[in-house]
Amino acid sequence: MHVHIVGTGAGGTGCWLRVKGWHLPLAAFMTRHIGLSRKAFSGDFDQLYINRLLDLVRGSSLEAAVILAHDEVYDEHGQKMNFGSFYVPNDYVLRLAEEHSEFLPAVSIHPARPDGLEELDRCIARGAAMMKCLPNCHNIDCANPHYTKFWEKMAEAGLPLLAHTGGEHTVPVIRKEFSDPRILRRPLEIGVTVVAAHCATKSGLTDREYFHVFTDMLREFPNLYGDTSAFNVPIRGRHIPECVKEPLASRMLHGSDFPVPVFGHWAWLQRFVGWKDFRRCERLNNVLEKDYQLKRAMGFPDAVFTRIWNILRTNKNRASRIRGCPEARGISN
Secondary structure, eight states, rough: OEEEEEOOOOTTTTEEOOOTTTTTHHHHHHHTTTOHHHHGGSSSSHHHHHHHHHHHHTTTSBBBEEOOOOOOOTTTSSSBBBBOOOEEEEEHHHHHEEEEEEEEEEEEOOTTTTTTTHHHHHHHHHOEEEEEOOOOTTTTTOOGGHHHHHHHHHHTTTOEEEEEOOOOOOOOOGGGGGGGGGGGGHHHTTTTTTTEEEGGGGSSSOOOOHHHHHHHHHHHHHEEEEEEETTSSTTTGHHHHHHHSSTGGGGGGGGOBBBSSSSSSSHHTTTSSOHHHHHHHHTTTHHHHHHHHHHHTTOGGGGGGTGGGTOOOOOOHHHHSSOOOHHHOOOOO
């Protein structure tokens, strides 16, 4: 339930990508890590990326992947800001989900957009399963009273919110203080089901730690969940022992953060997985499967990999197209 779509705009997708500085070698590394050559950037990158992702989903234990749009950055007055490193339009992920049963669409809408409510209605009508944002990178103060109608409409429609929490170093941050999961209190109070991506864990050594703020909020809000995305990256996975046990385990959802790299070395060094499981997973070339198998070996219970079906806003006819019986056993990433 946390798979990023990235594009350069090749083939008329409407995406754009602006990578500079130390993010350049990082982007090249992530591209190679998922099985694409660096030459992909000079070709039809957007289609190559989708083709590769489809191959990985189909070759894994996963039934489906929730693919994420990524809106542009706006100020509180709804003016577009010249900030951010990439953009993925809602129409693109909605179309991909219509074309491929392996994909479920998560749209991205800044609530300050002049057409924010209209865009939300349009995306819901087209089958949006979730809404994704990064408050610290998108400049979204979720407590802003002007956004109340936006959250109310989401709650009424049963559209869950996947919101980044904790440190962030892959995408440029504009409001560092919005990394705090307490920024999500307003939509939670209104009744929106919220998934705190990364469980508010640190991304870098100097990041402030918000994980225990997140766990305190779980006791207060039954409509709050956390996801395991990027838990196979050093530092983010340091709280895995707490997340695999109750009471946290029953509020965890499986996510990968693809195309963020998957490393089993950290989990093995921290003794979250044994040597045999580590070596078995390291032999896997499919990064989605590797991430899944490592988390199984860490001890995450079965429900962590299927619980999302009870949270997503999915059309039952569309869900029936996906292999197997999704509500009962389908794994969604």
